[in-house]
Amino acid sequence: MFNRISVAILVALGSYACSAKGDSSLPDSAGAAASASTVPSDTPSAQSGTTGSGYILTAEDSARIPNELGRIPVVEYHLIGDKDATYERERGHFRRDLESIYRKGYRPVTISQLLDRKIDLPRGLSPVVFVFDDASPSQFSYIEKNGQLEIDPNSGIGIWLDFRKTHPDWQNRAVFCMLPNAEAGRSFFGNKGIEGQKTEWRFKKVQWLKEQGFELCNHTLWHANLSKYSDAVVQEQIARGEAAIDSAVPGYDVRTFALPLGVWPKNRALAKSGSWTEPKTGKVFRYNNDAILEVAGGPTESPYDPKFNPLSIKRIEAIGDLIENSLNRLDKNGTRYVSDGNPNTVAKPAGTADR
Numbered sequence: 001m002f003n004r005i006s007v008a009i010l011v012a013l014g015s016y017a018c019s020a021k022g023d024s025s026l027p028d029s030a031g032a033a034a035s036a037s038t039v040p041s042d043t044p045s046a047q048s049g050t051t052g053s054g055y056i057l058t059a060e061d062s063a064r065i066p067n068e069l070g071r072i073p074v075v076e077y078h079l080i081g082d083k084d085a086t087y088e089r090e091r092g093h094f095r096r097d098l099e100s101i102y103r104k105g106y107r108p109v110t111i112s113q114l115l116d117r118k119i120d121l122p123r124g125l126s127p128v129v130f131v132f133d134d135a136s137p138s139q140f141s142y143i144e145k146n147g148q149l150e151i152d153p154n155s156g157i158g159i160w161l162d163f164r165k166t167h168p169d170w171q172n173r174a175v176f177c178m179l180p181n182a183e184a185g186r187s188f189f190g191n192k193g194i195e196g197q198k199t200e201w202r203f204k205k206v207q208w209l210k211e212q213g214f215e216l217c218n219h220t221l222w223h224a225n226l227s228k229y230s231d232a233v234v235q236e237q238i239a240r241g242e243a244a245i246d247s248a249v250p251g252y253d254v255r256t257f258a259l260p261l262g263v264w265p266k267n268r269a270l271a272k273s274g275s276w277t278e279p280k281t282g283k284v285f286r287y288n289n290d291a292i293l294e295v296a297g298g299p300t301e302s303p304y305d306p307k308f309n310p311l312s313i314k315r316i317e318a319i320g321d322l323i324e325n326s327l328n329r330l331d332k333n334g335t336r337y338v339s340d341g342n343p344n345t346v347a348k349p350a351g352t353a354d355r
């Protein structure tokens with residue numbers, strides 16, 4: 001919310017830059033592979049190999065026909081736990097999701113990358129956005145060992161990091177739509193000793209996510225059903241959610257907002273922008289979201305598709321086989337976004353004009 005204008009200018013300038021910028025976050029092993037590369041990312045190839053930017057492609061990936069007007073899956077997770085349920089993904093199942101989505105030729109990007117049209121993947125790969133809602137300890141927990149904090153390998157982030165060890169071109173790009181003050185430890189990933197998580201670890205977790213390249217997203221103060229409240233309370237919920245992120249990571253530009261329960265406020269415009277005045281200090285907190293996430297709806301439009309509406313981005317919930325079925329349908333119908341590896345052109349295969 002701060003310095004939005006200067007950020008916008010930087011983004012505009014950056015969109016003409018080489019697409020390798022995001023690759024600085026690839027681990028060393030991927031960098032080593034990149035230096036040995038013989039296949040530049042913008043050169044068509046039907047062979048498997050490692051691209052100049054460190055991405056590892058199978059022959060199947062390289063043969064995929066670019067379509068940058070295709071759809072993009074934005075997948076949505078809640079608890080990562082012991083069992084599969086509507087709002088819970090069993091840990092092994094989450095791990096299998098990562099594996100199968102990777103194998104299908106998808107690599108993670110953020111919502112901000114969609115907004116900025118900076119999907120910097122090589123030809124043949126497809127973007128996927130992972131979104132984690134509610135900031136529960138199950139997504140990100142610490143274990144204290146000999147006075148040191150370690151990321152719990154059984155938490156969502158622990159599983160994600162372990163997956164990266166064997167898939168070095170899977171970058172730390174995901175979106176965390178957080179609550180700073182909700183029940184059951186859904187308060188920046190755990191407080192008050194809930195699931196062993198200390199209140200003083202909260203900001204450290206949010207800062208770590210930001211430093212790693214993950215996108216921070218607002219999900220209101222405590223997950224209010226916004227349709228049931230006055231305009232004033234709606235604005236307080238959204239503004240205080242964003243203010244809490246700013247307390248953890250001062251100056252962070254929160255661009256994405258996820259509607260709790262996918263429910264719009266009566267005054268829909270307030271989901272995008274509004275303000276709240278803190279009674280004690282008289283300080284005014286303003287918010288202005290660039291993206292609003294719905295709770296469901298299937299794969300979302302490409303940002304190059306004129307129908308793309310950043311203020312209503314559809315998602316696919318991690319319930320049962322919804323994600324897998326959705327990805328299979330994209331392939332079957334030929335409606336999947338596939339990168340052409342060239343940031344200056346929008347690849348549109350023949351025959352998709354009247355899709």
Ligand SMILES: [Zn+2]
Nearest residue numbers: 133134260261
């Ligand atoms: Zn939620």
